[in-house]
Amino acid sequence: MTDHLVRTTWLFPLTFLCFFAPACQETQNATITDLSYRNMDFAVNLYRRISNYHDKNIFFSPLSISTTFAALLLATDGVTHEEILKGFNLQQLDRANQPEGIPQLFQLLHENITQNGSLKLEQDMAMFVSDKLDLEKTFEEQMGKYFEAEIKAVNFSDNGQSVVYINDYIKGKTKDRIKNMISTLDAETKLMLINTIFFRGDWKSPFNPNHTKTEAFYIDNYNVVNVQMMYKEARFFMGHDVFLGAKILKLPYDHGVSMLILLPNKDVDHTVIDDEINAHRFQGWFASMTEIKVEVHLPKFKMEESYELHKLLPEMGVSSLFTNTANLTKLHKDEDLKVSEVRHKAVIDVDETGTTAAAATTVGIIPYSLPPTFIVNRPFFFFIYHEDTNALLFMGRLIDPTTN
Numbered sequence: 001m002t003d004h005l006v007r008t009t010w011l012f013p014l015t016f017l018c019f020f021a022p023a024c025q026e027t028q029n030a031t032i033t034d035l036s037y038r039n040m041d042f043a044v045n046l047y048r049r050i051s052n053y054h055d056k057n058i059f060f061s062p063l064s065i066s067t068t069f070a071a072l073l074l075a076t077d078g079v080t081h082e083e084i085l086k087g088f089n090l091q092q093l094d095r096a097n098q099p100e101g102i103p104q105l106f107q108l109l110h111e112n113i114t115q116n117g118s119l120k121l122e123q124d125m126a127m128f129v130s131d132k133l134d135l136e137k138t139f140e141e142q143m144g145k146y147f148e149a150e151i152k153a154v155n156f157s158d159n160g161q162s163v164v165y166i167n168d169y170i171k172g173k174t175k176d177r178i179k180n181m182i183s184t185l186d187a188e189t190k191l192m193l194i195n196t197i198f199f200r201g202d203w204k205s206p207f208n209p210n211h212t213k214t215e216a217f218y219i220d221n222y223n224v225v226n227v228q229m230m231y232k233e234a235r236f237f238m239g240h241d242v243f244l245g246a247k248i249l250k251l252p253y254d255h256g257v258s259m260l261i262l263l264p265n266k267d268v269d270h271t272v273i274d275d276e277i278n279a280h281r282f283q284g285w286f287a288s289m290t291e292i293k294v295e296v297h298l299p300k301f302k303m304e305e306s307y308e309l310h311k312l313l314p315e316m317g318v319s320s321l322f323t324n325t326a327n328l329t330k331l332h333k334d335e336d337l338k339v340s341e342v343r344h345k346a347v348i349d350v351d352e353t354g355t356t357a358a359a360a361t362t363v364g365i366i367p368y369s370l371p372p373t374f375i376v377n378r379p380f381f382f383f384i385y386h387e388d389t390n391a392l393l394f395m396g397r398l399i400d401p402t403t404n
Helices: 025-051 062-073 078-087 101-113 137-147 159-173 270-276 279-288 309-316
Strands: 005-016 058-060 120-130 150-154 189-202 213-218 224-241 246-252 257-264 290-299 301-308 337-339 343-351 354-356 373-375 380-386 391-398
Touching (some): 025 270, 058 062, 058 301, 062 078, 062 101, 062 120, 062 189, 062 343, 101 137, 120 137, 150 159, 189 391, 213 290, 257 270, 270 380, 301 309, 301 391
Parallel strands (some): 005 354
Antiparallel strands (some): 058 391, 120 189, 189 354, 224 290, 246 257, 257 380, 301 343, 343 354, 380 391
């Protein structure tokens, strides 16, 4: 069977300003679930910031982004540290007497997701460090302990060689799917922290390629495109969020991961739903869907999306990290350090055999009666998540399947 992958990566360099501007064992599962819940709300908050800039396709990995900023918690102090906690919705998980508690939770979550080795989810972290920068020993040890981060020495003054070296690392970790992530580096860059996540999922109930045919996809009332529409009739979990005016369908992959599709009704504009999605509503969907026989029509699509998070995160309260007030003293005693940029890039490919890779609202959830259809021929939202922990791996919005 063909391998299908979802891949994403993101990175940020640190530069000198003078050159340019654990829970106890019995409560562990509940705490991991709480972390997943809060990461969902962060994901939706970030999604809203992105959607404010355009009405196009969106795709990113909340887990990848949150994991790397959890690592940054080990490097920051003061206001910068507090802004990350608040911006990533982690402040209620922070304990004054447990400074390593949140990184440890991310470590436990990753172990929980990949515990039996059957799930094809690979998450890696690496630090590319200037040979002129000496990291604090405690920070270096914590990065290895909680994130298994590789530390690689780089001569950033050799721009060409550094770019090739870092791009080759990203390309290898994402199985050649993400290439040329960076094109240039400032010679005064001191450190780059890179996180990659790679997911390969085969549908538990694959679509038959012989049933795929060309059908219309309605971008809006005025624009229609032709897509390769897959077809499958099988038993799936399905429901309807009455409050949102949207159908919900769960398409499971092998090994405990599923894609949840939120399809607005024909008379509902998808932009109206943007402000109503949250973690509480997610939980309502999970709990209230009913398994029934359903005809599914789903377009094949590929997406490759990139984001400059240093332009989005200040809108979420994470601002001092990118200014001359940044406090990165736990990474290096020199206070003249800041994060110059944060980039995130994600790729997804969905076809017949799988995915190439990421108030009392529950009252309005009702099951569908037989025999329903679920025809995804208009803009929709999708979420790829780990079922046991409800950890959100990837999130997206598809407006136009013909745009890669």
